[in-house]
Amino acid sequence: MSHDREKLPSSITIVDDPIANLQLLSTILVKHGYQVRCFSFEQISLVKVEELKDLILLASSDDPERSYAFYQKLRNDPLTRQIPVILIDPSEQTLAQIQAIAVGSADYITKPFHHVEILTRVENQLKILHLQNQLQDCRIQLQQEIFDHDTTKRALKRSQKDFREIEECTNALLNAIPDKIFRHHIDGSFLDIKGKSADLILPREALIESNLRNLPMPEALKADLLERIRTAVETGETQTFEHELAKPDGIFIYESRFVKSGADEAVCIVRDITERQRMEAALQQANLELERLANLDGLTGIANRRRFDEYLNREWLRLAREQFPLSLILCDVDCFKQYNDTYGHLEGDKCLQQVAKVFAAVVKRPADLAARYGGEEFALLLPNTDLSGAIVLAEQARLAIKCLCIRHDTSSVGAYITLSLGVASTIPIVGSQPQVLISAADAALYKAKYEGRDRMCADKTKG
Known part of the structure; x- marks a missing residue:
């Protein structure tokens, strides 16, 4: 496999009704060099599946059932099954339905939009897609080389090296995303940790050796988190929980989303929404002031x-x-x-x-x-x-x-x-x-x- 840096795919499809709803998002992406196409749900039904490639941004706020049906159609078609999807301001119903199809196969962006977050999540999905394409190339190359008995051993060794490099790159990407990703046993033990600065109140090394029950957090908060892990594992239903967490540099607000990932395991995606909450409060105050002035x-x-x-x-x-x-x-x-x-x-x-x-x-x-x-x-x-x-x-x-x-x-x-x-x-x-x-x-x-x-x-x- 060549180690030269290849150009990342950059074709992005946005689906929403009406299309004007995501004009700001389209403008941000085009400004940063991405090719963007916008379709309504009616228009996208006429587009050939071969033309859908690289990345899809799917609006989900107006009609959850319509968004879910389109997502299910993508996943059922072999030609579009691997296309990454980012949901735009999804409802709890839409997220739960999509995660029931394939856990972790879709990212999501909430309003109000933040330029850095949008670009980071889009770039992460495109990088992951690029790595997946590299992996597929490796598999094809391996299959071809296996036909030649004399090169099988050399091909296997080279492929193993490529797999390790891809795994390292994937882990690096997961560790760079803004969200914190924790994999828990149903009893609260930490099984794996990903995401930028994934340690919330203890260093990453200390967390991986610990249990949620032993963390220096309020007992009521720990009880809530453990209950949501248990419910996610036993029912298979996504659990969402907003809570505050006191840290040395202040009080932060987090959104924790728990998704079943195994017979007795759950993945917890923790998103810092402190700034989003602050901006929403400021926007509400600004609207009240505008109404007063009006x-x-x-x-x-x-x-x-x-x-x-x-x-x-x-x-x-x-x-x-x-x-x-x-x-x-x-x-x-x-x-x-x-x-x-x-x-x-x-x-x-x-x-x-x-x-x-x-x-x-x-x-x-x-x-x-x-x-x-x-x-x-x-x-x-x-x-x-x-x-x-x-x-x-x-x-x-x-x-x-x-x-x-x-x-x-x-x-x-x-x-x-x-x-x-x-x-x-x-x-x-x-x-x-x-x-x-x-x-x-x-x-x-x-x-x-x-x-x-x-x-x-x-x-x-x-x-």
Whole structure:
């Protein structure tokens, strides 16, 4: 066998519905020199099996049964049986079904994707495939040489050397992968250890001479791990367990997956998911922050119209069921166009920000909502508040704005910024729409403006 370094196979097939789901994964692989082909499950059924080679990335998250059926088809066809498969974000059901066919024949990648992990797992599978091809070449060569009796002994000796080299390379690959791989007896004894830095709390040499029961770990954790080894061996069902492990450099989170590998043995694949958990938590926090920002008015910092509409619809339905009142105050800054024309838009923005602060201070209950309704209009939504309570709050807001003493020399009302307010209240009726409350408050606001502004008018309506 030649010992020159050969080019590794690099043709990768991605199967998913829809194909766009794995665009990021395809981009990563193409960027690193791999030839990538993407198919939907419908398209892949039309592809000849001879064209499927090197490596398949199989999505498994949307329809586990469809992914399992395609995987089973690959394993039943002699032409595709040896093609390595990496599952993309597999479900527990998919993993259990596939491992029931052939333990350890497939790797898996979970979301969110990490570039280094993706490339490492793809390269490992391609290297293993390359070594398997070398092994097959050795077998063919051996068969040819055996026909010649005079070279049988020499061929056997050379093949044994090649087998040893392949075994060493395979072990080196297994020891380099990020996961830790432990082979256990059903009683907890360590039979074999693979994977990069496979020692978790003891050196590798000490672990191979030990039993899980004797490790310096919490007794409850050891009991859980031993129970999953026993269950995997006795039932043949894959066992998955997430747990924390305290180490000198901190607390880490691991995912341990137990798979039966013999009559009284199980393989445990341990994956460090600490960073994945941290990133998922950070992503969740970022999404919450984005949602919060999406509900705020960018200028004033109080709720925006989108948040107002959502909250009004939700409270309308709730109070219709409970039969309690809902009140609305619509407010308009008097002569605000003249204020902008006189002092400029920057000063107009500052004025609206001061008005918004007053509204935010006026509503004191957690259920009440102050929102910018549009332009110089504001809204106060008051669940479980009747008309008299809303009138009191509206007067407080009107007087508080006057106390700001924001100069307005071109106002037709007075020397300072003032408010006109319309108040409406109702007990919502099931099947009715909240627009009836908005229309009543808007009519009251129009009345306040018509009667000279800087005042509050109220209009009670039935839901």
